[in-house]
Amino acid sequence: MVAIKHKNVRQELLEALxxxxxxxxxxxxxxxxxxxxxxxxxxxxxVNNLKRDGYKIASVTSKGYKLESVPDLxxxxxxxxxxxxxxxxxxxxxxxxxxxTNEEGRRSAELxxxxxxxxxxxxxxxxxxxxxxxxxSPQGGVWVSIILRxxxxxxxxxILTLLTGVAVARTIKLATNLTATLKWPNDVRINGNKVCxxxxxxxxxxxxxxxxxxxxxxxxxxxxxxxxxxxRDQVTSLELELEHIVDRVEFTQLLFExxxxxxxKFCCGDRQVIPEVLNxxxxxxxxxxxxxxxxTINGAITGRATDIAEDxxxxxxxxxxxxxxxxxxxxxxxxxxxxx
Amino acid sequence: MVAIKHKNVRQELLEALxxxxxxxxxxxxxxxxxxxxxxxxxxxxxVNNLKRDGYKIASVTSKGYKLESVPDLxxxxxxxxxxxxxxxxxxxxxxxxxxxTNEEGRRSAELxxxxxxxxxxxxxxxxxxxxxxxxxSPQGGVWVSIILRxxxxxxxxxILTLLTGVAVARTIKLATNLTATLKWPNDVRINGNKVCxxxxxxxxxxxxxxxxxxxxxxxxxxxxxxxxxxxRDQVTSLELELEHIVDRVEFTQLLFExxxxxxxKFCCGDRQVIPEVLNxxxxxxxxxxxxxxxxTINGAITGRATDIAEDxxxxxxxxxxxxxxxxxxxxxxxxxxxxx
Numbered sequence: 001m002v003a004i005k006h007k008n009v010r011q012e013l014l015e016a017l018x019x020x021x022x023x024x025x026x027x028x029x030x031x032x033x034x035x036x037x038x039x040x041x042x043x044x045x046x047v048n049n050l051k052r053d054g055y056k057i058a059s060v061t062s063k064g065y066k067l068e069s070v071p072d073l074x075x076x077x078x079x080x081x082x083x084x085x086x087x088x089x090x091x092x093x094x095x096x097x098x099x100x101t102n103e104e105g106r107r108s109a110e111l112x113x114x115x116x117x118x119x120x121x122x123x124x125x126x127x128x129x130x131x132x133x134x135x136x137s138p139q140g141g142v143w144v145s146i147i148l149r150x151x152x153x154x155x156x157x158x159i160l161t162l163l164t165g166v167a168v169a170r171t172i173k174l175a176t177n178l179t180a181t182l183k184w185p186n187d188v189r190i191n192g193n194k195v196c197x198x199x200x201x202x203x204x205x206x207x208x209x210x211x212x213x214x215x216x217x218x219x220x221x222x223x224x225x226x227x228x229x230x231x232r233d234q235v236t237s238l239e240l241e242l243e244h245i246v247d248r249v250e251f252t253q254l255l256f257e258x259x260x261x262x263x264x265k266f267c268c269g270d271r272q273v274i275p276e277v278l279n280x281x282x283x284x285x286x287x288x289x290x291x292x293x294x295x296t297i298n299g300a301i302t303g304r305a306t307d308i309a310e311d312x313x314x315x316x317x318x319x320x321x322x323x324x325x326x327x328x329x330x331x332x333x334x335x336x337x338x339x340x
Numbered sequence: 341m342v343a344i345k346h347k348n349v350r351q352e353l354l355e356a357l358x359x360x361x362x363x364x365x366x367x368x369x370x371x372x373x374x375x376x377x378x379x380x381x382x383x384x385x386x387v388n389n390l391k392r393d394g395y396k397i398a399s400v401t402s403k404g405y406k407l408e409s410v411p412d413l414x415x416x417x418x419x420x421x422x423x424x425x426x427x428x429x430x431x432x433x434x435x436x437x438x439x440x441t442n443e444e445g446r447r448s449a450e451l452x453x454x455x456x457x458x459x460x461x462x463x464x465x466x467x468x469x470x471x472x473x474x475x476x477s478p479q480g481g482v483w484v485s486i487i488l489r490x491x492x493x494x495x496x497x498x499i500l501t502l503l504t505g506v507a508v509a510r511t512i513k514l515a516t517n518l519t520a521t522l523k524w525p526n527d528v529r530i531n532g533n534k535v536c537x538x539x540x541x542x543x544x545x546x547x548x549x550x551x552x553x554x555x556x557x558x559x560x561x562x563x564x565x566x567x568x569x570x571x572r573d574q575v576t577s578l579e580l581e582l583e584h585i586v587d588r589v590e591f592t593q594l595l596f597e598x599x600x601x602x603x604x605k606f607c608c609g610d611r612q613v614i615p616e617v618l619n620x621x622x623x624x625x626x627x628x629x630x631x632x633x634x635x636t637i638n639g640a641i642t643g644r645a646t647d648i649a650e651d652x653x654x655x656x657x658x659x660x661x662x663x664x665x666x667x668x669x670x671x672x673x674x675x676x677x678x679x680x
Contacts, residue, residue: 103450106450110443110446110450130545130547130548131545153638155667158546161546185546200545200546201545201550202544203446203541203542204541204542204544205470205539205541205668206497206498206501206525206540206667206668207667207668207669208471208472297493297547297548327495327546327547328546328547
């Protein structure tokens with residue numbers, strides 16, 4: 001695990017190596033030593049650490065060092081430079097493998113992690129979706145949890161799930177030009193297949209939130225063979241849709257920025273952002289107007305999804321004219337090949 | 341910290357010492373050694389441990405050991421024998437001092453503590469009430485948090501606060517014959533002064549509870565000088581009301597038993613228990629029928645408290661005839677000397 005708050009020698013070294021690419025490629029240990037105010041043997045040590053983490057760096061006695069390639073990993077060293085946010089991702093806990101980023105997010109929050117702290121893992125061994133369901137998390141996805149401490153009443157928490165969905169759909173548009181749609185309550189889809197799930201968990205007193213952990217599982221660079229057969233026709237990935245991989249670092253930076261735009265207004269009790277989020281969600285939704293079956297822990301409800309309420313509840317109009325307000329549940333589309 | 345699940349040598353030794361009190365007092369190391377199947381030097385070691393924890397045990401060479409007094413502490417060794425519950429208190433984490441039992445409860449729950457696990461501390465250094473308010477927790481109180489994993493939707497969590505209030509009031513009646521009343525949402529009072537506060541915290545997905553931690557702060561054996569001056573005329577303790585101390589061990593055992601009676605029905609989705617709890621709460625309440633001012637994070641509401649709804653919300657009838665449903669807030673009585 002690597003936790004990084006401020007720019008350090010390692011990041012400065014990486015920056016210098018990247019800059020030198022623009023002017024020929026090699027940069028001598030002597031120049032680096034002068035620039036970073038550390039000894040040449042310390043430079044050598046840092047270079048070796050970077051190599052161990054997957055950076056390819058050539059070293060030639062008379063010329064110095066040259067960065068040849070950056071690993072395809074969501075390393076804080078890659079994510080933080082150029083990240084244009086105030087709090088989301090200003091603190092990153094990075095794991096090459098973890099049981100579940102949301103689980104670690106809850107633990108970190110209990111130990112006092114600050115608003116906007118992010119947990120990132122390259123793979124999850126027990127990734128989870130809603131209600132404890134398994135979530136496949138192979139290398140190549142964006143498995144991220146964001147710890148938040150918003151000053152909102154607990155009953156506004158479902159808005160955070162909608163807000164996150166809107167941010168993911170916008171990020172996909174900006175980064176790939178693909179059009180994503182939102183399926184109530186917590187799926188982001190492309191061409192009718194799930195590309196991202198969102199898991200919102202809260203710790204709260206009846207009228208005060210302690211913290212929220214929002215888990216995002218985004219199928220970014222994942223090939224079809226990585227999905228188990230039973231879900232293969234219901235899921236997709238950015239790579240599958242684009243037929244090429246995306247830059248996960250750029251994608252994740254954009255995601256944090258898009259999310260924060262809404263969140264900063266929302267967390268401070270700006271009520272105006274709620275209709276703004278709801279309207280954005282309505283426009284991106286592929287649930288509204290459909291015949292749906294919603295399975296809740298109190299039973300199933302069938303009807304037409306007509307709108308989303310102020311508190312994030314789905315309004316479902318039954319045949320007998322009765323309107324149900326549903327806070328959470330599993331939504332099944334009845335008039336569509338993608339039934340789940 | 342002492343965590344105890346099953347009866348162990350220490351508990352068997354204590355039992356033997358207590359039994360021998362009925363037949364003269366002293367019991368020889370040889371008899372104890374035979375009874376407990378451990379060496380006499382092991383007996384001597386356990387006796388020393390008990391002495392270190394506050395038990396007074398005399399040892400006379402020719403006679404053996406005699407238990408002279410039990411410390412006035414909520415030790416698991418004292419609580420667990422004779423505790424007539426299925427799950428509440430079957431696992432106890434005991435601290436002589438802790439920052440906050442609820443905080444430790446949440447952490448233990450994150451690490452997998454089972455349904456009914458109890459955190460007990462003799463004193464809290466950062467005891468908390470609702471919305472992060474300080475809660476004085478000197479030696480002599482009952483500072484307890486119960487970890488629960490009920491199979492109920494998150495919106496039923498406020499019922500747990502009411503249920504706990506009912507259990508506390510009944511325990512007070514059974515243990516002391518004092519009459520306690522309930523003030524919405526989370527106070528237990530005697531003669532108009534607060535004797536207990538309840539802090540319910542949940543960790544949840546939108547439609548599933550991960551866990552609940554219910555914190556109880558009961559002013560049991562606390563003298564007036566232990567309360568800070570600014571709250572002294574609004575609070576009381578069992579000792580102050582009775583003019584003698586209570587047996588905290590017996591009181592806590594009763595509390596766990598009374599709580600569990602309702603909880604076992606509630607956690608398994610028995611809906612019948614909700615009206616039962618609400619009716620018990622209505623009978624014990626000193627809030628209903630009063631002119632109140634409720635301060636919520638969305639503003640203040642003034643009117644007459646008329647009833648409690650199915651979901652634990654307080655119904656307040658304003659002068660203009662409008663009825664407000666209030667899930668949580670601070671309740672101030674307007675026509676009473678005890679205004680807070």
